[in-house]
Every structure is written in C-alpha cells, then in structure tokens.
Amino acid sequence: MKILKHVRREFSGYNILESGKRLLDRKPLQCSLYVTDHCNLDCAYCTEYDNSRPHPTLDDLKKWVRKIRELGTMRIALVGGEPLTHPNIVELVRYCRELGFATSLTTNGFLLTRKLVVQLEDAGLQVMQISVDRMTPSSITKKSFKTILPKLDYFRHSKISLHITGVICADTLPEAQAVLETGLSRGIPTEVRLVHADPLHRFRVDRGRREELERFIDSMIERKRRGEKIHTSEAILNYQRSLLRGEYVEWTCMAGYKLFFVSAQGKFWICSMVHTDKHIMDVTLDDLYANYHKKSCQEGCGVYCAVSASLLVEKPVRVLGQEIIARAKRLPSMLHPSSSPRINNPTSSGVTNPDGTHKMNGSTNSGPSADDCVTLREGT
Numbered sequence: 001m002k003i004l005k006h007v008r009r010e011f012s013g014y015n016i017l018e019s020g021k022r023l024l025d026r027k028p029l030q031c032s033l034y035v036t037d038h039c040n041l042d043c044a045y046c047t048e049y050d051n052s053r054p055h056p057t058l059d060d061l062k063k064w065v066r067k068i069r070e071l072g073t074m075r076i077a078l079v080g081g082e083p084l085t086h087p088n089i090v091e092l093v094r095y096c097r098e099l100g101f102a103t104s105l106t107t108n109g110f111l112l113t114r115k116l117v118v119q120l121e122d123a124g125l126q127v128m129q130i131s132v133d134r135m136t137p138s139s140i141t142k143k144s145f146k147t148i149l150p151k152l153d154y155f156r157h158s159k160i161s162l163h164i165t166g167v168i169c170a171d172t173l174p175e176a177q178a179v180l181e182t183g184l185s186r187g188i189p190t191e192v193r194l195v196h197a198d199p200l201h202r203f204r205v206d207r208g209r210r211e212e213l214e215r216f217i218d219s220m221i222e223r224k225r226r227g228e229k230i231h232t233s234e235a236i237l238n239y240q241r242s243l244l245r246g247e248y249v250e251w252t253c254m255a256g257y258k259l260f261f262v263s264a265q266g267k268f269w270i271c272s273m274v275h276t277d278k279h280i281m282d283v284t285l286d287d288l289y290a291n292y293h294k295k296s297c298q299e300g301c302g303v304y305c306a307v308s309a310s311l312l313v314e315k316p317v318r319v320l321g322q323e324i325i326a327r328a329k330r331l332p333s334m335l336h337p338s339s340s341p342r343i344n345n346p347t348s349s350g351v352t353n354p355d356g357t358h359k360m361n362g363s364t365n366s367g368p369s370a371d372d373c374v375t376l377r378e379g380t
C-alpha cells in the first residue's frame with residue numbers, strides 16, 4: 001500500500017492521455033498570461049514589469065482566458081509582473097479552474113500570507129512557483145530565502161504543489177548552491193537557471209564566470225540523474241550546458257504554436273521575448289500553426305519554458321523517459337526515508353535560516369513537474 005501511495009504521488013501528474021493528445025494534435029499545450037505588468041520589486045535582470053501600466057480588469061482577463069481555452073489550451077501559467085499585486089487574482093484562478101485549465105502561478109512570494117495561500121488553494125490553484133535567487137537580498141535581487149523561508153510553512157498542509165526557481169548570474173552564483181540545498185533539503189523541487197538576455201539580446205547583469213557556471217550546471221545534472229528533486233528536465237539542464245559551451249543544439253521552437261504568451265494588454269506574444277501587435281481575441285488555430293517553424297532567434301534562446309515545451313513535443317519519449325527514470329530513483333528512499341533524509345522528507349530542516357535565528361518547517365506536496373512552463377502535473 002505504502003509503495004503504491006508513493007508511486008501514485010510521484011507519477012500522478014503524468015496525465016498521459018491528455019498530454020498525449022496535445023502532443024499529437026495541432027492545439028496548444030500551454031499559455032503564459034501576464035496578469036499584470038505591475039511589480040513590487042525591481043530585479044536588475046528583469047524586463048518584464050512596468051509600473052506605469054494599470055492592471056487589466058477582471059472582465060478583460062476573463063474574456064482573454066475564455067478565448068485561450070477555446071483555442072484548446074490545456075494549461076495556463078499566471079505570470080507578470082507580480083501576479084499577486086492584481087486585486088482579483090483569486091477570482092481569476094477560480095475562473096481558470098472552472099474553465100478546466102491546469103493552473104499555475106509564478107510569484108516572488110513577497111505578498112504571500114497564510115490567508116492568501118488558503119484562498120488560492122480553495123480557488124483550485126494547483127502549482128505555485130516561488131522565485132528565490134539568493135539566501136539574503138542584494139542590490140541585484142531581493143528575492144531571497146530571508147523573506148521566503150518563514151512563508152514556506154503556509155504550504156505545510158496545502159494541496160498546492162510548490163516549487164522554487166532561482167536565477168543564476170554573477171551576483172547570485174556564490175549563493176546558488178545554498179539556494180538549491182535549502183529548497184531540496186525541505187523536499188521542495190528546486191532549480192536555479194542561467195539568466196537570459198532581454199528582447200534586444202542584452203544581458204542586463206553580469207552573467208558570471210563560464211567555468212563556474214558550467215560546474216554548477218554539471219552538478220545539477222548529476223543530482224538530477226541520482227533522482228534528486230531538481231525541478232527541471234535533464235534535457236533543459238543539458239541545453240543550458242550547451243549554451244555555456246557555445247554548442248549547437250538541434251531543436252525547433254514551438255513558441256507561438258504549442259505554447260504562447262498573452263500580454264497584460266491582451267496582445268498575442270510568441271514568447272516573452274518576441275511580441276506581436278495582434279490581439280488574442282483575433283488569433284485562430286491557423287495563426288498558431290503558422291508559427292510552427294524554426295525561428296531566427298533560436299540560437300542562444302533563454303526562454304527555457306519554450307525550449308522545454310519544444311523538446312517535449314519533438315522528443316516526448318526521450319524527455320519523459322528520462323524524467324520517469326529520475327523519479328523512479330526516488331521511490332526506494334521514500335520508502336526508507338532514513339537512508340536519504342534530506343531529500344525526501346518534506347519536513348526535514350537541514351539548513352539554518354540566513355539570519356541564523358531558527359530552522360524553517362515548510363513542507364510541500366511533491367507533485368511532479370518538469371518545468372515551470374510545461375508542468376506535467378494535472379489538476380485533481
């Protein structure tokens with residue numbers, strides 16, 4: 001019974017039938033919707049916020065979301081700006097769930113309260129990504145465990161599947177290992193990934209030393225292969241290593257087709273970097289299909305969710321196979337937690353808070369997901 005429970009928990013997200021349909025038909029798998037352009041922070045590497053623009057209304061958001069669903073989209077990722085600054089975020093989540101979307105939300109976590117987590121869970125939110133770059137804030141990014149550690153306790157009994165994602169650049173690299181350990185030691189699927197350039201191909205922050213970055217990505221690949229909860233696929237880790245080495249990677253970008261973005265003004269965007277002026281309400285399935293081709297901007301692309309979805313659609317057997325093998329490796333240590341206490345025991349607390357005061361007691365569901373944009377978890 002115990003083993004069945006663990007197997008079910010590890011693999012329940014693989015809704016093979018529904019995902020399989022999207023791999024074979026011409027409909028989109030995923031849309032990332034900018035709920036707002038507002039943000040309460042100002043990360044130096046980010047170009048995805050603009051506080052001069054008002055929040056879109058709930059009515060507009062609902063209209064766009066209906067249209068996105070009519071196109072056949074299975075999953076919706078609520079992004080921004082900071083989605084929790086939108087006053088109607090809970091209603092929006094509820095509406096997405098009523099329409100049948102698998103629904104995730106990406107947040108810097110600063111506005112999370114115990115009450116809001118309960119409200120989001122009641123509204124049906126399935127997956128939350130909290131972005132954490134460092135152990136303590138810096139002038140480049142304030143997204144640190146110093147703020148987030150105490151909030152992880154809100155998820156102790158929550159059905160929301162939590163994961164943590166950080167950005168690696170010169171400023172965060174010295175703490176990247178600690179960020180990874182802090183998340184993993186609490187049983188939270190965690191990843192840190194290379195900073196990407198802005199739409200004009202400029203890096204807004206120092207990226208860090210190539211050799212060090214490569215060593216760090218290599219260590220994540222190794223840990224992923226050992227079955228640790230690195231929250232991305234091996235394919236994306238390999239992709240990042242190739243980026244660092246300047247190696248050519250064969251892939252066809254499915255952005256604008258299998259996944260697309262909708263701006264906080266309702267505009268259809270191919271991805272977060274490539275924008276169009278077409279309104280989502282005017283987009284047809286033929287328009288989407290027309291974006292099924294290699295793109296001139298593929299080389300060096302850092303839109304990992306798009307790379308991830310593209311690789312999944314192109315090579316589902318390889319990508320899913322690797323993921324299933326990695327997850328299967330977790331099962332023995334789940335059945336004998338003492339043999340690997342820091343990885344699979346969600347309440348373990350191996351790392352002291354950055355302020356040194358206490359150890360956190362966060363816990364999460366450990367639902368399966370391959371990447372924030374292409375989470376394989378399906379709602380219940």
Ligand SMILES: C[S@@+](CC[C@H](N)C(=O)[O-])C[C@H]1O[C@@H](n2cnc3c(N)ncnc32)[C@H](O)[C@@H]1O
Binds near residue numbers: 080083108130198
């Ligand atoms: C644009 S933010 C929006 C949601 C929310 N404000 C947050 O920070 O989680 C979405 C994700 O993109 C990441 N991001 C923003 N700019 C980036 C960059 N230049 N390179 C890599 N990741 C970046 C953020 O760290 C965050 O994980």
Ligand code: SF4
Binds near residue numbers: 039041043048049108
């Ligand atoms: S919190 Fe998110 S949206 Fe805001 S500046 Fe940072 S990465 Fe950008």
Ligand code: SF4
Binds near residue numbers: 270306
């Ligand atoms: S290659 Fe990258 S930047 Fe270009 S459209 Fe695809 S996801 Fe966007």
